[in-house]
Amino acid sequence: MPNATGTRKRLADLGAVASGLAHEIRNPLNSLYINSQLLAEMIQSLPDSLGERREEMLSLARTDMKVTQRLNDLLTEFLRFARPAAKELxxxxxxxxxxxxxxxxxxxxxxxxxxxxxxxxxxxxxxxxxxxxxxxxxxxxxxxxxxxxxxxxxxxxxxxxxxxxxxxxxxxxxxxxxxxxxxxxxxxxxxxxxxxxxxxxxxxxxxxxxxxxxxxxxxxxxxxxxxxxxxxxxxxxxxxxxxxxxxxxxxxxxxx
Ligand SMILES: Nc1ncnc2c1ncn2[C@@H]1O[C@H](COP(=O)(O)OP(=O)(O)O)[C@@H](O)[C@H]1O
Ligand SMILES: [Mg+2]
Incomplete structure (x- = not known):
């Protein structure tokens, strides 16, 4: 059975890997967010004659914005957990x-x-x-x-x-x-x-x-x-x- 120190070390390693991964995901996620925002703006400036079709596209782009925002919040929360800031007592x-x-x-x-x-x-x-x-x-x-x-x-x-x-x-x-x-x-x-x-x-x-x-x-x-x-x-x-x-x-x- 691994001793407590060994387990702690393994957990710490796992935490480091997970937070590394979270950081890696964050950049592409940011560009996804920016792209969906740009897309929404572009769709909005399409001619009114597109009518419902334009609204559908707009709603899809906005959903993408929301989803990426939520994923980003999740990562932020996770990183706070995996790498807690040093305590300032x-x-x-x-x-x-x-x-x-x-x-x-x-x-x-x-x-x-x-x-x-x-x-x-x-x-x-x-x-x-x-x-x-x-x-x-x-x-x-x-x-x-x-x-x-x-x-x-x-x-x-x-x-x-x-x-x-x-x-x-x-x-x-x-x-x-x-x-x-x-x-x-x-x-x-x-x-x-x-x-x-x-x-x-x-x-x-x-x-x-x-x-x-x-x-x-x-x-x-x-x-x-x-x-x-x-x-x-x-x-x-x-x-x-x-x-x-x-x-x-x-x-x-x-x-x-
Ligand atoms: N005050 C509460 N009343 C009822 N259920 C609660 C309460 N606090 C926590 N829970 C339960 O514990 C779960 C885990 O809470 P938490 O770790 O804060 O995650 P989240 O809020 O994201 O679900 C909640 O999904 C809920 O089922
Ligand atoms: Mg909660």
């Missing part, structure tokens, strides 16, 4: 991270009629974290909550708190819930039940949260809704743990 306030992320999504969600309720812990919740990555994780969770909505109005509740010194954030929705059979799959790479899903959202969330020494719990009832919580180590614990880990890597390899 700062002392941050989890409440602030939550508020910033909500502000970013507010308009879009508001347009879709989402009713938010936000209950933030009264004091600041200090964490030692890469705030950009945490915002990304939170955003993925919030998007899932919105996409799961099947009630009127869709409701999303966001709460933060602290338990045993560990700051946490929870996103609950009143959406369709996760069927028991899917529950073990949702963190798997490419697992999706949505037509235009990528199955990358939750694996990214897990990667980020784990990377921060955090934990995720999911509670869901089919037809009633889902709550996803992640907790992080306190600023103190995180600093001690990471300095400990950094020290470890400096130790010489064990030789038998």
């Amino acid at each position: 700062v002392v941050a306030d989890l409440n602030r991270i939550v508020a910033d992320t909500l502000r970013f999504l507010e308009v879009d969600f508001g347009r879709r009629g989402v009713v938010f309720s936000v209950r933030l812990h009264p004091g600041p919740l200090q964490v030692f974290a890469d705030d950009k990555q945490l915002k990304q994780a939170l955003m993925n969770v919030l998007l899932n909550a919105e996409e799961a909505s099947d009630k009127h109005p869709p409701r999303i509740a966001v709460e933060t708190g602290i338990r045993r010194g560990r700051p946490w954030v929870r996103v609950s929705d009143n959406g369709r819930g996760i069927p028991a059979a899917d529950r073990r799959q949702i963190f798997k790479l490419f697992f999706t039940t949505r037509r235009s899903g990528s199955g990358l959202g939750l694996p990214i969330v897990r990667q980020i949260v784990r990377d921060h020494g955090g934990r995720i719990t999911v509670r869901s009832r089919e037809g009633a809704g889902t709550a996803l919580t992640f907790s992080l180590p306190s600023e103190e614990t995180f600093k001690t743990a990471t300095s400990h880990a950094a020290g470890k890597t400096l130790l010489p390899e064990r030789v038998k």
Whole structure:
């Protein structure tokens, strides 16, 4: 059986190959996008006498634009997963991270009629974290909550708190819930039940949260809704743990 280091190495190699491939696909995809855009413009300037025929051609060219755009988004998301940016750890306030992320999504969600309720812990919740990555994780969770909505109005509740010194954030929705059979799959790479899903959202969330020494719990009832919580180590614990880990890597390899 391969040891953990061997497996990790192989996964890292695989990640490198996959992201190399993703980069290779990106350039031709870009030219496809530009070409379909040009094509759409050219078709648009054809004489009106072509009537319906012109509209058909235009619609095909526009579909190509949309499809290539979607593939490009998928690649971007995948690359973020395969080659996560180096963490930039700062002392941050989890409440602030939550508020910033909500502000970013507010308009879009508001347009879709989402009713938010936000209950933030009264004091600041200090964490030692890469705030950009945490915002990304939170955003993925919030998007899932919105996409799961099947009630009127869709409701999303966001709460933060602290338990045993560990700051946490929870996103609950009143959406369709996760069927028991899917529950073990949702963190798997490419697992999706949505037509235009990528199955990358939750694996990214897990990667980020784990990377921060955090934990995720999911509670869901089919037809009633889902709550996803992640907790992080306190600023103190995180600093001690990471300095400990950094020290470890400096130790010489064990030789038998
Ligand atoms: N809040 C939620 N409510 C219901 N199902 C969810 C929720 N969050 C995640 N899921 C399920 O987990 C799957 C994987 O989510 P994710 O990794 O973000 O990929 P994607 O959103 O692209 O499908 C979703 O397709 C969905 O089936
Ligand atoms: Mg998602």
